[in-house]
Amino acid sequence: FDYDGPSMKTTVPGPRSQLFVLLLNFVFSQNVGAVNFFCNYEESRGNYLVDVDGNRMLDVYTQISSIPIGYNHPALLKLMTNPNNLSTFVNRPALGILPPENFPDKLTESLLSIAPSGMSRVQTMACGSCSNENAYKAMFIWYRNKERGQSGPSAEDISSCMVNQGPGCPDLSILSFTGAFHGRTLGCLATTHSKVIHKLDVPSFDWPIAPFPRLQYPLEEFSRENAQEEARCLEEVEDLIVKWRQKGKPVAGIVIEPIQAEGGDNHASADFFIRLRRIAAKHGCAFHVDEVQTGGGCTGKFWAHEHWGSDDPADIVSFSKKLLTGGYYHKEPYRIFNTWMGDPSKNLFLCEVLNVIRRENLLEEVARSGKALINGLYELQAQYPGLLSRARGQGTFCAIDVRDDATRDKILVKTRDKGVILGGCGDRSIRFRPALVFKEYHVHLFLNIFNDVLTQF
Amino acid sequence: FDYDGPSMKTTVPGPRSQLFVLLLNFVFSQNVGAVNFFCNYEESRGNYLVDVDGNRMLDVYTQISSIPIGYNHPALLKLMTNPNNLSTFVNRPALGILPPENFPDKLTESLLSIAPSGMSRVQTMACGSCSNENAYKAMFIWYRNKERGQSGPSAEDISSCMVNQGPGCPDLSILSFTGAFHGRTLGCLATTHSKVIHKLDVPSFDWPIAPFPRLQYPLEEFSRENAQEEARCLEEVEDLIVKWRQKGKPVAGIVIEPIQAEGGDNHASADFFIRLRRIAAKHGCAFHVDEVQTGGGCTGKFWAHEHWGSDDPADIVSFSKKLLTGGYYHKEPYRIFNTWMGDPSKNLFLCEVLNVIRRENLLEEVARSGKALINGLYELQAQYPGLLSRARGQGTFCAIDVRDDATRDKILVKTRDKGVILGGCGDRSIRFRPALVFKEYHVHLFLNIFNDVLTQF
């Protein structure tokens, strides 16, 4: 089913892609600054993305990590041709008030079958941003309920909230980390600190931001230094919680990614997360693990937090991207609602994706490919010590740093012209985000091409 | 294709719906407080929603106004069986970086073909909330660019924004109206003032809230009183703009619904909106018309703001629901981005929906059914003066007030048991939100059943 390798006809973007960009830009006045090239999704297959100039590229970026089992997987195509499924696509229900008959079944088969340890409730949402926004709201409501105890909201709570004022709209905060990315809507954005361009000119909340550990890689070789750095960050977290409480803006929740993705693929140890969770509990803050980018199998386990080995990893776990639907797992019911509450047609796809993951043992495959990938990256950074450094990863969720951002960008373009799509992240990292069907064979194919490119630098 | 009338087997929710609710509630620990009943979407057709107990109901609410041309429209089913469309459903692209080949075509055919007067740019999004959130961001960025003039962001802008502080995260505000609903994510929620339950316990921004005119209906009979009320509100808007500028939180944009939907179906005159737009321009604020609920034809024109007769109605117009995809029209390009930027499969449906609207002259049909509906409501409120009042509407986007909320809720339940689904809004209003295929014939069917119910009160 997969193609047997890249096949390049032009540089990328080729002439047809360039034409389409002009068209969008001038004729339709669209803002197309971020467009890389135009794709032919019909012809794309498995790990290969085909563009409108007929270039076929090995995709190690997969639409910012959101294609779980490759392009046009036969199982998903088959699902589309099943007439019983048609109405799910054609009639999008307001899931919170008028769910379809098969909703409980589909939930059991899909999201509940992969629920994180200790969590039996799930709330579906449509994307990563509304998943996190609503998870934050859930934490605020939980915190205020706890504060109020038995008594319900006061008359003052009720009247003040309608005009955006306290105590009804309380001065609560969410603690996030430097380098974090949790989305771009205003609530999420107040916890996002990965790039200036995301934040500039947008009003925000005065919420505490703790340092995310800056570790040295490979982690095993620097365990003493790294443990010190993590201890420093944890201390800062506690300080900030106390400080913000004194400021009158108590921390209702802490949000963190198991691996900071957009911020440059920053890892931390299991011990760090487990201690952080304990600090949250000690100070009465909810603990929210954002698995929007790490969830879905790419780390070799279904959830990245499974690597921590804790049976009570979090109070809230949010997801999207590779899971096709967004949402979050939680422990308590809250009054969260919107029109669509997700999209059952995405649930249908997710069921099938999970079937494929199980049937084809894709988590084991990812562990295997991941090992080959990280070992290959170690070798390359040994071979090009001035150019590459800090190779790191879990499963195929890997990254490596380049000398500087200009060189990084050049490498990305040259690699693409040789038929491999990679992504950048952080200041000067390259990130690898293949689909779960990226096999050892693809790793070697990629490493050969990458090596060819690197020799030119 | 349509069924020929409601057909009720049980009260609603019937035994199977109740069983499913229990299942979700106890077995899956889901929060199902808002669930009305479970639906059989396969069997639903046109204006009729069928539930899992085999009850077939005339749907005058259409999933909170988000089913444009009825259930299982043959044109949409056909689109699903076209093999050329399969890959659009199966491979969801990151539209902002890797758009599909047919993206410019589909945009022209769909969203650009219905662009509001004076607007040639559109940004697709996935739902009403991200449409509004990003529209707000666009207004903030526009406002700051204007303030900065030729010079780019300062070093202080850049460093401060990463830690949520000014001047990089400026203290700008969006002016909204009492009773407004613009969504539930934190930015949107700061401009939403329809219900306590949406806002309670969620931190917010200190942004100005102007009174939305409380008019008397029918509008024609109270034009003098209504003009006075509107003048009062406009004066207050100007006062608030000045006051918030003095507070150091200048108003970057004004957001308003052409008809306040969730807030109780509140109308205002064309003159009000045109003056408001002028006030916005005078004070250098962007003017954002939120057509998430009113857009798509239900008022008898494609956009509700077309009733104002202005050729420069707004700086930004946002949409979602009946348009299946979310997004906003605008005049200037901004740096707005997220992973998915909407979903091309929804665009595909929208193209077909627009074809059907044109082919079947649905806007004219809506105008005709709307006239029958409002006249019917006028008659009913004359017949039941103590019970009903304030009948109002544009197209089929109609509402009527009931004596009190308890009676309103009882009427909704009794009407449903007789086979008609209605929705509530505001404190004690009933809102009518049929699909565009709701014909005069359906209006009379509904009025008869409604009348039967009202005689019991």
Ligand code: FES
């Ligand atoms: S905010 Fe998630 S889909 Fe709109």
